[in-house]
Amino acid sequence: MDPVTSGIFIIVALFVLMAIGTPIAFALGGVSLTALVLNQGIGELTYFGETFFGNLASFGFVAIPMFILMGAAVASSPTGRDLYRSLDLWLGKIPGGLAISNIGACAIFAALSGSSPATSAAIGKLGIPEMRKRGYPDGVAAGCIAAGGTLGILIPPSVTMIVYGISTETSIGRLFIAGAMPGLMLAVLFMVWTLIACKLAGGYDTPSALTAAANQVKENVEGNLKALVRVLPFLVVVTGILFALYGGVATPSEAAGAGAFLCLALAIIVYRMWQVKPLKVIFRDALRESVMIMLIIACAEIFAYALSSLYITQTVAGAIADLEVNRWVLMGVINVFLLVAGFFLPPVAVIVMTAPILMPIILSANFDPYWFAVILTINLEIGLITPPVGLNLFIIKGIAPDIALKDILLGSLPYALCMVLGILLLCLFPGIALWLPDLIMG
Template sequence: MDPVTSGILVVIVLLVLMAIGTPIAFALGAVSLGALVLDQGMGELTFFGETFFGHVSSFGFVAIPMFILMGAAVASSPTGRDLYRSLDIWMGRLPGGLAISNIAACSIFAALSGSSPATSAAIGKLGIPEMRKRGYPDGVAAGCIAAGGTLGILIPPSVTMIVYGISTETSIGRLFIAGALPGLMLAGLFMVWTLLACKLAGGYNSPNPVAQAAAQIKENVEGNVKALIRVLPFLLVVLGILFALYGGVATPSEAAGVGAFLCLALAIVVYRMWQTKPIANIMRDALRESVMIMLIIATAEIFAFALSSLFITQTVAGAIADMEVNRWVLMGVINIFLLVAGFFLPPVAVIVMAAPILLPIIVAADFDPYWFAVILTINLEIGLITPPVGLNLFIIKGIAPDIALRDILVGSLPYALCMILGIVLLCFFPEIALWLPDLIMGTGS
């Protein structure tokens, strides 16, 4: 069977398995194993275990469960509540200020947790009921949280950037810092659209500054300042991790281990989480997400091996490389591919399977690999708020089950357009992603 036909059949079977609810890791593993056995016989099974465990045994992957544990410690504590309260008092005066403060809270919490689902869940549980209570349309309330949550895979420290760095053998520290300014740019675009959407809907103002008595305002300010003080140690831990990575003081795995320990200790001390149950819940959540991601990485590696063995990878890469088109047309084709892949697969799976294939093509076309990492990540962010997978959409649906999924989707789509605008801006001004890494780490790093 020729590689093109084989590739089409593999993709169809994979999509069918996912459509009937098969977990991503099991779908990837089953398709890969079936393709290898059918093409090369049962003898290929002898390499299955070695391939499965060989890739995830890399020491660099230790950083993933450690960053996930760090995020779980933050997400399971009242940090999101305190962050939300402290930002509300400062931004509540603006029309749509509560929605804007939610996006700001998502941006900061993304840096604390490094997880898109955790960000959406932690801020959404507080922000969506409060916005609806104050009269915000359901679409605005749900959309700003769903979109703000996607920043968790771009703003450092980001688990997906770690996976990209290991898969492509690029500097994780440089990847982290390359995502900082684009992450802030996207947050800014989200805020601009939110402000515009609120003005179009008539404007929504927080009643706190005008309607309350002076004593009540003082009490709220004091409470929110105290909440901000409780959040500051967690922010300092994140800044310390980034300094250790950028300064070459520690490897990503070492920095992640220290960060996980400190965040867990802070959650216990600051929020008095002395009981066994909350700590056990943190460990359970971290273990569950870590196993899920590592299984996806392992089976995605087998999937990539199967595609390579069937010469599907080489055929696709050759077809793309042989396209006699302008390099920006080539980049457009790659963006469409990533966008479609993000509709069906989680970010980690797309990165493990696609990044090693696309990187040589990107470099040959004279694109920067760190700039491309940001472009790739934003494409995958769009997939988090668009069907059929749209993980963040379903998280928001779980938080507010009485909001129609259609309203959540309609409210989120303008933010997907903001991300597309962000990609366009990065294409015209690549320095948005590259200026800060070059400034801190030098152009030769």
């Protein structure tokens, strides 16, 4: 069977398995093994164990469960509540300020947890009911939280950037820095649209809502300031981790281990989480997510090995490379491909599966791999708030079941367009992603 036909059968089989509810890791592994055995014989099974565990043996992957444990310690504590209350203190009075404070809280919490679902859940549980109570439209209340949660995979420290760095053998520290400015840019774009949406809807500026909000903020100033004090140690830890990475003081794995220990210690000390039950929840959530991601990475490595063994990867890469088109047209095609992949697959799976294919093409077209990492990540962010998977959409639906899924989707769609605008700005001004890494690391 020729590589093109094999590739078509593999992709169709993969999507059929995922459509009937097969976990992504099992779908990847099952399709890959079946294709290898059918095309090259039963002897290919002897390479399964070596390929499956060989890639996971990389020391760099130690950073993933450590950053996840760090995020679980933050997400399972009342840090999100305190962060929300602190920003509401400063921004709650201005028109549309509550929605803006929610996006700001999502951006900061994303840096603390590194997880989009955790960010949406932690801030959404507080922000959505409060915004609806103050007269914000359901679409704005749900959309700004769903979109703000996507910042978790871009603003450092980011698990997806670690996976990209290991898959492409690029500097993880430099990747983290490259994601900082674009992450802030997206947060600003989200805030601008939120103000416009609130103004168009006119729901936020009813006199009774503003008066009630002002009185509530005034009555709780002392409590909000105390909440800010409780959040500051976590922000200091994240700042210290980034400094250690950028300054060459520690490797990503070492920094992640120290960050996980410090955040866990702070959660215990600051919020008095001495009981076994909350600690059990933290470790349970961290273990569950770590195993899921590592299993996807291992099975995606089997998938990549199968594509390479059947010459599918080489055929696709050669066909794309032979296209005599402008490099920006090529980048447009790649963006559409990543966007569609993000609709169906989680970010980690997309990165591990596509990075080996796309990286030679990106380099041959003279695109910067760190700039491309940001472009790729924003494409995957769009997938988090668009059907059919749209993980953040379903998290918001779980938080606010009385809001129709259609309203959540329509409220999130403008933020997806903001991300598309962000990609265009990065294409026009690559320095948004590259200026800070070049300044700090040369």
